[in-house]
Amino acid sequence: MGAVRFGVDDIVNVRFAISPLWETLASYRAVLDPGLHVIHLPWLRSALTLLRDADLAERTAPLKSLVRTPPPRCPLAEIEEELALLAPAPGLADAVRAWWAAGVQPYWPRIRAVLEADIAYRARQLAEDGIREVFAGLNPALTWSGDTLLSPHLPEPAACLDGAGITLVPTAFAVGCRFLTGDGPGQPALLYPTRAVGTLWERREPADDSLARLLGRSRARLLALTSSPATTTQLAARTGLSPGAVSQHLAVLRAAGLVTSHRYRREVNYVASDLAVALLERGGGPVREGQADREPTGTA
Incomplete structure (x- = not known):
């Protein structure tokens, strides 16, 4: 020992x-x-x-x-x-x-x-x-x-x-x-070993449109993508939304306690809160990196 x-x-x-x-x-x-x-x-x-x-x-x-x-x-x-x-x-x-x-x-x-x-x-x-x-x-x-x-x-x-x-x-x-x-x-x-390493390579897709009806389609999509940490630029690239629109949606989600942010030098990473994870668990399961995406092109 x-x-x-x-x-x-x-x-x-x-x-x-x-x-x-x-x-x-x-x-x-x-x-x-x-x-x-x-x-x-x-x-x-x-x-x-x-x-x-x-x-x-x-x-x-x-x-x-x-x-x-x-x-x-x-x-x-x-x-x-x-x-x-x-x-x-x-x-x-x-x-x-x-x-x-x-x-x-x-x-x-x-x-x-x-x-x-x-x-x-x-x-x-x-x-x-x-x-x-x-x-x-x-x-x-x-x-x-x-x-x-x-x-x-x-x-x-x-x-x-x-x-x-x-x-x-x-x-x-x-x-x-x-x-x-x-x-x-x-x-x-x-x-x-870090916590939450199991979330590193997965994303969540809502299995139904309940979160979209509650939050709006774009915000629900962004929330699903923050099951692993991501920056505004990365989220914009994944969703087809403009960085400005992503920032606005994230501000609303953060104010509602659904995402948290962590700054590193000039970057800010966003990740789903425990409350958001619970909502995502009810609405859908994890999607592994590399599976097909269905990216919305509009805004909420």
Whole structure:
């Protein structure tokens, strides 16, 4: 059983971060062992096709030997910022860039929005229930004993944080927790499976027109598409509505408590609230990414 010991200073130095570098590497490993990642099957279909390209397979091959990654140093780092933390290795950064561009970047706004929603949930839980409950909810394999966090996923012998604290990193491509340490000073990181990863590759289509009668056809359609996080631009592209019309509809849905928004730099992602999910559950089921769309072209 592995362990991490916490002191008072460590508790007050807990923070959250998102790591595009880790998601890139973990998603590549998921393609190499798809049986462990069936929840990502809609994405895996296209990702496996990508690696059938001989050139991309050759360019990304160095990733197979990368076994150690540094913990994130910035809460909302860009991929190039994190690549600078990698130990020098011929071709490694190029291999990461190649897989990032092909397999991750096209989906990054969606992935990042799910991770940000997880952090928002944990932050709210921290305010309401305290740090112990936050850790207890990260993964069933994590347990507390006094001042020590225990798990088979943690290092042996036990790690001591020595007042540096720890960075908690949600990840979409994880089957368990993982403890990361870097060279020199800096916080180690604990990666844990994000909440709501099952919504990452699905959308919802209303099975009948009850929501359309209640909200209007366009708003009902937009609400269905926010079962996974999306930006105004993405929603406009999917529905055929203008960005201005989408913004107006989202403002109404947000005022009604049916969508929530999370900002990342210059982007705002919208996702259905718990109330909206309940309404969608009554009106229809999930539609996996890649199934045929029936996009309306008018407005409500």
